[in-house]
Structures are given as structure tokens and as C-alpha cells.
Amino acid sequence: MKIGVCVKQVPAKDAPLAIAETGAWIREADIGFETNEPDGFALEEALRLKEKHGGEVVAISMGPERVKQTIKEALAKGADRGIHIVDDQFFKLDPLGSARSIAAAIQNEKFDLILTGLQSDDQGFGQTGVLLAELLGLPHATIIMQIEVTEGHMKLKRELEAGWFQWVELPLPAVLSIQSGINKPRYATLKGIMAAKKKEIALVQRGSLGVPDALTQRVQKIYIPQKTKKTEFLTGTPKEIAAKLVEKLKHDARVL
Amino acid sequence: MKILLITEQREGKWNKTSFETLSAAQQALKQTGGTLSGVVIGTGVAALADDLAGYDMNEVLLVEHDLLNQYTPDGFTLALRQVVESAKPDLVLMPHTYQVRDFAPKLAASLGKGMIGDCTGYRYEGGKLIFVRQMFQGRTAADVVFEGDAPWIATFQAGAFRGDQAAKRQDAKAPVKAVSVELQPDQIRTKPLELFREAKQAVDLTQAPLLVAIGRGIKAPENIQLAEKLAKALGAELAASRPICDEGWLPMDRQIGSSGQTVAPKLYLALGISGAIQHVVGMKGSRTIVAINKDQNAPIFEVADYGIVGDLFEIVPALTEELEKSKAS
Numbered sequence: 001m002k003i004g005v006c007v008k009q010v011p012a013k014d015a016p017l018a019i020a021e022t023g024a025w026i027r028e029a030d031i032g033f034e035t036n037e038p039d040g041f042a043l044e045e046a047l048r049l050k051e052k053h054g055g056e057v058v059a060i061s062m063g064p065e066r067v068k069q070t071i072k073e074a075l076a077k078g079a080d081r082g083i084h085i086v087d088d089q090f091f092k093l094d095p096l097g098s099a100r101s102i103a104a105a106i107q108n109e110k111f112d113l114i115l116t117g118l119q120s121d122d123q124g125f126g127q128t129g130v131l132l133a134e135l136l137g138l139p140h141a142t143i144i145m146q147i148e149v150t151e152g153h154m155k156l157k158r159e160l161e162a163g164w165f166q167w168v169e170l171p172l173p174a175v176l177s178i179q180s181g182i183n184k185p186r187y188a189t190l191k192g193i194m195a196a197k198k199k200e201i202a203l204v205q206r207g208s209l210g211v212p213d214a215l216t217q218r219v220q221k222i223y224i225p226q227k228t229k230k231t232e233f234l235t236g237t238p239k240e241i242a243a244k245l246v247e248k249l250k251h252d253a254r255v256l
Numbered sequence: 257m258k259i260l261l262i263t264e265q266r267e268g269k270w271n272k273t274s275f276e277t278l279s280a281a282q283q284a285l286k287q288t289g290g291t292l293s294g295v296v297i298g299t300g301v302a303a304l305a306d307d308l309a310g311y312d313m314n315e316v317l318l319v320e321h322d323l324l325n326q327y328t329p330d331g332f333t334l335a336l337r338q339v340v341e342s343a344k345p346d347l348v349l350m351p352h353t354y355q356v357r358d359f360a361p362k363l364a365a366s367l368g369k370g371m372i373g374d375c376t377g378y379r380y381e382g383g384k385l386i387f388v389r390q391m392f393q394g395r396t397a398a399d400v401v402f403e404g405d406a407p408w409i410a411t412f413q414a415g416a417f418r419g420d421q422a423a424k425r426q427d428a429k430a431p432v433k434a435v436s437v438e439l440q441p442d443q444i445r446t447k448p449l450e451l452f453r454e455a456k457q458a459v460d461l462t463q464a465p466l467l468v469a470i471g472r473g474i475k476a477p478e479n480i481q482l483a484e485k486l487a488k489a490l491g492a493e494l495a496a497s498r499p500i501c502d503e504g505w506l507p508m509d510r511q512i513g514s515s516g517q518t519v520a521p522k523l524y525l526a527l528g529i530s531g532a533i534q535h536v537v538g539m540k541g542s543r544t545i546v547a548i549n550k551d552q553n554a555p556i557f558e559v560a561d562y563g564i565v566g567d568l569f570e571i572v573p574a575l576t577e578e579l580e581k582s583k584a585s
Contacts, residue, residue: 127361139445181502216370
């Protein structure tokens with residue numbers, strides 16, 4: 001099985017976020033980045049499928065130079081090679097523009113299966129997998145909790161809302177968006193990290209893909225959200241805070 | 257502006273978020289002026305179309321086909337694309353359900369258009385609709401506008417609008433028009449099989465008046481006993497955000513959020529929960545929310561009535577002790 005897995009690099013979970021002067025993105029200069037957590041589950045699922053059925057796993061990422069680190073981490077965990085779609089202004093793309101770029105960069109790979117995480121922890125559009133399927137003319141399924149591959153087909157467990165699930169069947173090739181929590185992602189081993197140094201990362205300039213620049217949607221500005229509720233912050237020593245809170249819950253909120 | 261509202265049903269029962277988005281569409285039209293068409297899609301769903309026609313809108317479009325009996329992304333996209341192309345709306349609105357996120361981007365792309373998903377609200381400024389959605393797991397909000405020509409497609413997050421405020425029609429029901437769509441069996445590549453629930457829900461958290469919920473900040477399974485002691489002192493049930501249940505530290509039936517249970521207890525005490533959207537949609541209706549988190553910028557504080565910035569490992573034992581003391585006195 002030839003499997004492509006999309007991995008995105010996003011600001012680290014604990015990175016302090018400051019809004020950039022343009023107002024439409026964050027200041028990237030002083031913060032750390034990490035692999036988008038939901039994509040880690042997709043990568044792990046790809047590696048397990050390869051271990052079971054043989055084949056190749058290709059890690060695909062888009063963005064500036066720094067996203068190489070995310071590809072290298074995937075290679076260290078066991079992906080066979082990487083594709084880096086280079087674009088310093090990647091954050092300006094809309095979901096359709098991102099997906100068109102990825103589709104153009106990988107269409108000649110003829111993957112049997114393309115996996116993505118459920119959504120990114122930065123923009124959180126949650127559309128890339130579904131859009132890739134439409135653009136590549138492939139069937140898709142999202143929010144996948146289990147994959148069983150048989151002769152040219154897959155049986156998939158999809159999560160629905162409110163505790164419901166559904167089994168669906170899908171032919172290969174296809175695109176799947178993986179639900180977070182489907183597996184326990186492995187850590188890279190030292191051996192894996194050493195082996196990754198010899199693995200190929202192909203560079204594709206996004207500008208050379210012929211994807212139209214016109215946006216379908218544009219982020220005008222981002223900002224710290226306005227509170228819908230007035231939060232009363234309680235301060236002091238833990239003991240003082242505890243006493244204040246019990247007092248509030250008894251007499252103001254009247255929930256005790 | 258012409259708005260097309262696409263409702264959601266499964267096995268003849270409404271997904272209630274449809275009415276939240278209906279409410280959003282009705283509000284938007286008060287500002288923009290224009291018309292509203294409501295779409296009901298499936299097989300044997302005429303009764304739902306009749307129900308929808310009792311709400312304030314110009315018409316109901318009933319889209320029925322044997323191949324739409326069970327949801328498939330191919331079937332729904334192909335059918336709705338035909339509906340959009342014949343109805344020619346400016347704006348297509350849908351609730352941001354798991355089903356919608358499975359096909360709406362495909363529908364948009366098949367029309368060569370974009371979709372602004374998971375919006376929490378909108379503003380109408382200078383003759384233009386600006387959609388508000390969250391980014392960075394709720395740490396920032398974003399104003400997003402459509403570029404290019406209509407139709408534009410947007411979806412609203414569960415709980416963003418009040419479904420019970422959807423306006424009914426004063427006079428006779430809106431006309432219901434059947435819209436026929438062309439679909440062939442070989443166009444549908446997904447084969448839907450059985451729907452099922454995992455092990456029976458042992459705990460019904462929706463009925464618990466008090467909840468203590470834990471998130472990543474609890475750090476390790478051996479620390480959960482701290483939260484259990486607090487829950488016991490309060491007489492509360494224990495709940496969790498998704499990562500805790502994914503790790504297997506608590507069973508799935510304790511999970512609150514879009515993929516777990518939606519609750520509205522008297523008191524929701526969030527320990528070390530950052531407040532990602534997926535969690536907040538499941539608990540923001542709680543009457544009183546207390547959040548304890550080490551990060552003062554954690555989005556959970558946006559919905560909290562009482563906030564405590566600090567180390568939960570110090571505060572939780574102190575709080576447990578204080579509660580036991582106040583019970584004894």
C-alpha cells in the first residue's frame with residue numbers, strides 16, 4: 001500500500017500568542033512550533049497499515065523552512081520519505097487554496113490511501129482531507145476510529161455524534177480523516193532518528209504548481225475573543241482561594 | 257440576499273442544531289433583507305418538511321430520492337449541488353455537525369467555492385456579512401469574509417444560536433416544493449452499514465446537578481484521585497475532556513464535549529481544562545462554571561463565572577478540605 005499522510009506544523013500548545021501587526025495572523029518570530037497533534041494520529045495509523053500490509057508511507061507538509069522539522073519527525077517515526085511544499089506565506093491560503101496546492105503536488109504519486117488528521121490546532125478549518133478527495137476525484141470518509149483493509153476495499157468505523165458510530169465500506173484509493181484518539185502514537189527511537197537522516201525530502205515550490213491565487217475566503221483579522229461572561233478571578237493562597245470559592249458557591253451562585 | 261438553509265435529520269428525526277441555524281438565518285435576514293428557503297433532504301421526510309414549513313420562511317424545498325435514504329458524502333453532495341444550482345442562493349447555511357463537516361467542504365469545492373466553517377456568529381457591516389470563528393483552539397477569534405461571487409457556504413457551531421428562538425409563521429404554513437434530483441447508484445462510492453452505539457452508557461452525566469471535570473492539566477492517572485476526593489466532598493459526578501478518555505484514564509461515558517455528552521449542570525468545575533471549542537460546546541450551558549487553570553489565557557476562562565489561575569495540585573486539596581469543613585460545621 002502506498003500511503004500519503006498530511007502533517008502540519010502549528011504553534012506549540014503552550015506558545016504565547018501575540019497578534020502580528022497586519023492583524024490577520026500571529027507573530028511567528030519568537031514562538032516554538034510542533035507537529036499538529038491530530039496529524040500524529042494519522043501518521044501512526046499510516047505506519048501501522050504499512051506494517052500490516054507492506055508498502056510505503058510518504059509524509060507531506062506545506063509551509064516555510066521550519067516545517068522540515070515536522071517532516072523529519074515523521075521520517076524518524078518510520079515514514080519512508082517526505083514532500084515539502086515550500087511557501088513562506090502559507091498561512092494566507094484559504095482551505096481550498098491549501099488543498100489545491102497539496103493535490104497538485106501529489107497527484108502523480110497515485111497514493112492508494114491519503115490520511116489527514118481531523119483538523120489543525122491553529123486555523124482549525126477541518127476541511128483539507130475532504131477537499132483533497134474532491135479535487136483528486138477520490139471517495140472519502142472522516143472521523144475514522146478503525147480501519148480494516150481487504151482486497152481493494154476498506155471497512156471503516158466512523159464516529160457520529162452523541163455516542164453513535166457507523167461502519168461504512170469504501171473502495172481504494174481513498175482519503176480518510178482520522179479521529180484523534182484512534183491509536184497511541186509512537187515515539188521516535190534513536191535508531192529511527194539516525195535512519196531519518198538518510199531519507200529523502202523532495203522540495204516542491206508552491207508557486208510552481210499553477211494554483212490560482214484568488215481566495216474564496218479571507219481572514220480579515222484575528223483577535224483575543226470578547227468575553228461573553230464576566231469572570232470573577234479569585235486570588236490569594238490556595239487556602240484563601242478555597243474559602244472564597246466555597247463562600248461564593250454558597251451565597252452568590254447558590255449551587256451548594 | 258437569498259439564503260438557503262440545509263437542515264439535518266437522521267431516520268426521520270431532526271438534528272436540533274438545524275433550528276439554531278434557522279434562527280441565525282432569520283436574524284441575518286432582518287438586517288440584510290431577502291428570502292429564506294429551507295431544505296429537507298432524505299427519503300420519506302415529507303412530515304419533516306411540513307414541520308419546517310411552520311417556521312418563518314418563504315418556502316421549504318423537499319429533496320427526496322431513494323439513494324438519499326442513508327447519508328453518503330457522494331449522494332448528499334451531488335443532490336445538494338443540484339439544489340444550489342437551481343435555487344441560486346447567495347448564502348447557504350448549515351449547522352456544523354459531524355455529518356456537515358463530512359460533506360460541506362466537498363459541496364463547496366464541487367461548486368468551485370469556499371466554505372467558512374464552525375462559525376460562532378456573524379456581523380453585518382457595510383453591506384457585507386462578516387463571519388466570526390475561533391482559531392488556535394479558541395485562544396483567538398477571527399473575522400472571516402467571503403471573496404468572489406456567490407454562492408457562499410457557511411456553517412454555525414452547535415450552541416451558537418438559540419434554536420428555541422426560531423420564529424414560527426403567524427399565518428398559513430410556507431409552501432413545500434418538491435425538488436427532483438438526478439442520482440445514479442454507481443455515483444455513490446460509500447456503502448453505509450449499520451449504525452450502533454458502543455457499550456451502554458453507564459453514567460448519564462446529563463442528569464448530574466454537579467460535575468467536576470478534569471483535563472490534560474491533571475497530568476497523570478494517579479492524580480485523578482485528587483479530583484475524585486473533591487467530587488466526593490461536593491457530591492458531584494466526575495467528568496473529563498476528550499484527551500483524558502482517549503488516554504483511557506476515564507471511560508468514554510465520562511466525556512463531555514462535541515463527541516461526548518452535552519451537559520448543563522448547576523455547577524461545572526473544570527480542573528486543568530484549557531477549553532478547546534470541542535469541549536466548551538458540551539458544557540457552556542452550565543449555570544455556574546468554575547475554572548482552575550495555570551494559564552491565565554486559557555479559553556476556559558471566557559465561559560467561567562469564577563476563575564482561579566494557579567496550580568490545581570495545591571488548590572484542589574485546599575478546596576476539598578474547605579468543603580469538608582463547611583459540611584461538618
